[in-house]
Amino acid sequence: MGGKIMISLISLILLVGVIVGIVVIVNKDGNSKDDKSIKVQMKKVHEFCQATEFQDACAKSLQGVAKNESATVQDYIIAAFQNTLDALKKGLNETGKTSVDKKSDPYNYMAVDDCKKLVQFAIEELDDSLNIVAETDTQSLHKYTYDLLNWLSGVYAYQSICIDAIEKPEYKSAIGNGLMNATQLTSNALHIVAEMSSLLKAFNIQIPEDHHDNDSSPHRRLLDFNKVDQDGYPTWFPAADRKLLGKSKEGKGKGGKGGDAGPPLPPVGSGPLTPNAVVAKDGSGKFKTVSDAVKAYPPNHQGRYIIYIKAGVYNEQVLVDKAQPNVFMYGDGAGKTIITCVNSAEFIAKGITFRNTAGPVGEQAVALRISGDKGAVFDCSIEGFQDTLYYQTYRQFYRNCVISGTLDFIFGRGTAVIQNSEIILRRPQRLNSQNTITADGKEQDVGITGVVVQNCKIVAEQSYFADRFKYENYLTRPWKKFSTNIFMENEIGDLIRPEGFMKWPDKDYENTCFIYEYANRGPGANTNRRSKIFKNYKVLSPQEATKYTVGTFLSANEWLPRTSAPFYLGLGGK
Structure with missing residues (x-):
């Protein structure tokens, strides 16, 4: 317990030191700032970083926005995401410097190549998350807590999967070091999002309550979700998807344990289930492999892309x-x-x-x-x-x-x-x-x-x-x-x-x-x-x-x- 207390004290000292550094930067022109303004900036940095695991990295990532006295809570969240994104891009660049000989070490060659793709996925997902935060008004940010936690969890996982898959120590170390800052900042962003509602309340941002008498309220929709029709489907279930499942009106089953899933899908070519691609090993379909059917996915395709795969073993x-x-x-x-x-x-x-x-x-x-x-x-x-x-x-x-x-x-x-x-x-x-x-x-x-x-x-x-x-x-x-x-x-x-x-x-x-x-x-x-x-x-x-x-x-x-x-x-x- 004593060791944990000592570590916490050291972390607090580091955080305060960085905050003081930020204040010094704000005041480097020698002009005295209002004490209240300085305290507000310090409070914002502290509020955002106290729940994070890597507090020093968190405070440093907020240096730029902390210079702006009029910065909002949303500006701080955007800064946390943007700095994480920048670190990921830098990490991808560092990952690209790791070269593995394909012939002599095929496994690590593939692992490093996969790693680059995974980091690129992480960049894309984080960029989408940043856009959501930037385009949403401050009072509504809390509504995206679940989605942001979902996406950021994936961003973090991509980085971990990338490093875990590499076996050779020198490659693992090089890429791990290149991604270290990005991984720490991703962890911090996760913790910040997890405290979204508390952060908004801490800065007197009023979170509107949902009106339960409004049909568009998410609470109202959740209540309606428990209602089912005679076939066991929720009452809101789209008619087209009933047909897609091949659930006849005469079938009253709700789908039980393995094997008890109701009637089979309707025949190929009937109703809304007409496939975009048919795969058959015997040549009776347009494609002989599933991969070829996937490759035929049209650019900018809208709606479902349905692939029917006829009986057979596709190795x-x-x-x-x-x-x-x-x-x-x-x-x-x-x-x-x-x-x-x-x-x-x-x-x-x-x-x-x-x-x-x-x-x-x-x-x-x-x-x-x-x-x-x-x-x-x-x-x-x-x-x-x-x-x-x-x-x-x-x-x-x-x-x-x-x-x-x-x-x-x-x-x-x-x-x-x-x-x-x-x-x-x-x-x-x-x-x-x-x-x-x-x-x-x-x-x-x-x-x-x-x-x-x-x-x-x-x-x-x-x-x-x-x-x-x-x-x-x-x-x-x-x-x-x-x-x-x-x-x-x-x-x-x-x-x-x-x-x-x-x-x-x-x-x-x-x-x-x-x-x-x-x-x-x-x-x-x-x-x-x-x-x-x-x-x-x-x-x-x-x-x-x-x-x-x-x-x-x-x-x-x-x-x-x-x-x-x-x-x-x-x-x-x-």
């Missing part, structure tokens, strides 16, 4: 670029249409198997990776062993899926909810191996990232069932410091050990991570013997669990209806 890595938003792929059903890996922006998939055949002997073997915001995957099978499903960044929703694997087979740094699906644990490589379902990679103590497994069945693969007690099977382990893993309303099989969770090797993340449970059932759901070393483990109340529902955790009312995926927003759904 290819499919990449959907950021410039190709709103892609909807569907196949002839899980187990019939099979492809390997997807990295996408605003991606929707239905009735497809994503399979990695590397087997349990390999290391990381991702079957599906999504890094775009607002991804929806339903009625799909995602099959692999270690690291099967990678929810890399941003918001993602999975429904009526079958997800199988061994170690950390649902992992990532985004914000994911897996609802009404079947989670299947498979036989590990060695007898002394462990199975873990989730491994979340949240690194900041603010933000909205994490993974929620809701109303799913957690079971052993049939071929593994007889030997399930010969191995250690856990719900989760923390991949990063503030790893956030929530299991609620699931049916948990007896193969899950009573302690429930395992620690990450050689780390003390069990002291800082968050693991929550709510209303789970089944022989593996007893919480009485859960591991005591996880300091933040908690069994949630219904009110606390609501925070991690689809409606709140994914802010689903703003985007999920457009994906055509069946879902429910709260607790206790079907």
